[in-house]
Amino acid sequence: MIGSMRMKFIPRTLSLLTLSLFLSGCAGVNLNPLQWFGGDEEVNPPAELIEISSEVRLSRIWSVDVGNGQGDNYTEITPVIEGNRIYAASENGSVLAVDLDSGDVVWRNRLDDLQLTGGVGAGGGLVVVGSRDAEVLALDQTTGDIVWVSEVTSEVVSQPIANDDIVVVQTVDDKVAALNTDGGERRWIYESTQPPLTLRGTSRPIFTPADTVVAGFSNGTLVSVSASDGVWRWEERVAVPEGRYDIDRVIDIDGDLVLDGDRILASSYQGNLIALDVVTGRIVWGLQDASSYHGLTQGFGNLYYCSDKSHVVAVRDNSEDTIWTNEDLQYRAITAPTAINNYIAVADFEGYVHLLSQIDGRIVGRAQVDSGGVRANLLAYQGRLITYGNSGTLAAYSLQ
Template identity: 35%
Template sequence: MLLRTLLIALMLTLATGCATVKDWFSSDKNKASEPAELVEIASPIAVDAAWSRNLGDGQEKLGLRQRPAIEGERLFVSNDDGRVLALDINTGDTVWDSEAVKTGKEGSRVFFWRREKIDAGLSGSPGVADGLVVIGGRNGEVIAFDADTGTERWRTAVTSEVITTPLVTGGLVVVRSNDGRTFGLDAADGSRKWVFDRGLPGLGVRGNGSPVAGSGFIYLGYDDGSVIALRMADGQRAWEQLIAQPEGRNDLERMADVDGEIQVGIDAIYASSYKGQTMAIDTSTGRPLWNRDAGGYGGLALLGDRVILADSAGTVWALDRYNGTALWKQDVLARRQLTTPAIQGEFVVFGDLEGYLHWIRIADGTVAGRARVERAPILGTPQVAANGMLFALTNEGKLSAFPQPN
């Protein structure tokens, strides 16, 4: 019952930005905290799904930001039954289907201030690159498959539940466990090459940001509001930069998680904090280049001249990539708990907590189109393939594909 209450409280916090326990359960605030009503779009673009399919049980009870992974003409997804599937991106047909976790081995995960026993099962999204598909489990197992055939290549174990997408890059698999540790594994056999250990604050948003790579470094966002650069070769810390100070009277107010996708440019990375800050950071020194009072639960999308994100109130911002100046903002999607955005042609696309996708024009921020996958939240970032097809997955396991609008 305690676990259920805490989860409900946390979800309300994410959706409303409330800061006190009184606010969570105040009936006077219910209407003000509801998602903004959707307004009619003048001359909407056509955004019909090319195909949809149900993947089996989703992970709605875990509140994870599940997303598909793409390599070439294939899409890789997982579900709570312990299955990893490769699908044809054009038709949604199954190419292969592997039962990833059937060991029944008991594991554990860290939930707020305590460790809980859990059953085996998948808890993250697959990562794919260089012909390898890698996924983590609730019992700390990490399993790698051949991307062409679905044959298991290797499996190993880390110290806690894996709820983030593993990173596959340059012969290395980088995996974050839910106890603050990050592991560098050999992509050939899963053997451990290095581990980076960092403590966690008393309270954080459910989830960890997935590791990203660039210029010989691995970049990680942490629950204390910082971004850390690790040397890819040995996992040693190169630099650390605080995005937002975790200040407040209690653990809830101090939450400053950097959990959304970090974007890597040529000489700068861009990160956003739940505390409401977005920063551009020099990749070689960790020095801040600019900082903006706009940030939230999700991550950012990076374009040639701007970054786009949604803040904790649901306002969408386009910021100048080089100085952080606001180019435009759009607030009609308030309190809809928007995902990290995806770029599809001339549009930026967000999912929301009611299962809608929203197409917004990159040029000026006008809402151009809308489609609903199903009546279930979209928490994970929509993904876009090289052919322009966009894929969105709800937390109840429905996957839909949308061609690039004309």
């Protein structure tokens, strides 16, 4: 199985998602693919919600307004949890810290005249966001005051990561830069070759116990570099581009990577799921033809992913066995899966949160949290589900 990972590939038909390739990097246009088509016909229309037998319900504990949320463009600004606080940001420059237990706003800062597109990152005493104008802004975690501003090569559309030494950001032009935590000066930069067409978005890099940074790129490769100086350690493909046309050869790694002990788990669009050794980059497990532009999650000995058709799939870890597949949310533009208690949580373009049983994949709970939809990944904190709606509502829910 592993030896054959270099690699079978089946081109897929044109979808709403792949059409977004043409507009990546274009300013001033609506990047929401659900709104590109007029008339009565839809390409890949989203499935209608079916009636469910509810076994669990979501009860809101607190909520906070965060500016204009995702704004009018197709951003995916996602909050981050650090300790007992959650840090969130809006497209129009509102950044805040919220106590996760009480929902109280600890501080709020309005970054005037800035359009935020990437965030939120936290670490090393900083809260980090990125702008459409290729700026990285670091705020003090305690006060919310701006500590430094640094320029990078292009727009930041993913979450930065940070520790006591460096802040790492990945830009839409397939570059990864490390900035000094204490002043924002550039420490190193890694550049990857960008294909002619890509999806709008990048995955979030990760720090590893091997003192490296691993990042996924739009050419379907994972790259590991030294965290201290950016020196190349290894590179491996998650997918190989095939097909006659550029649109058939899109294999972006857009979903966030998962660090699982000495393994890194990754997925790619029109590609595969793979697990690689953190130190060597050797492929230790793989599942072919598992196209996804989302991240993964784990639970009950399974890996869970959302396909490019918004199917939720459970695969037995370290095997090719599919435990279950739920197609009820087809083309509803769902978020990456989040494991919480006995459930897998996803949200969709109409703002519904769906709770699926980890055992058999049935939808056993549902609630609409934002009529404007949800693109930010859901977060879990001490049995609570944290949602950030496109309209700007940050909320915590208990599962009952």
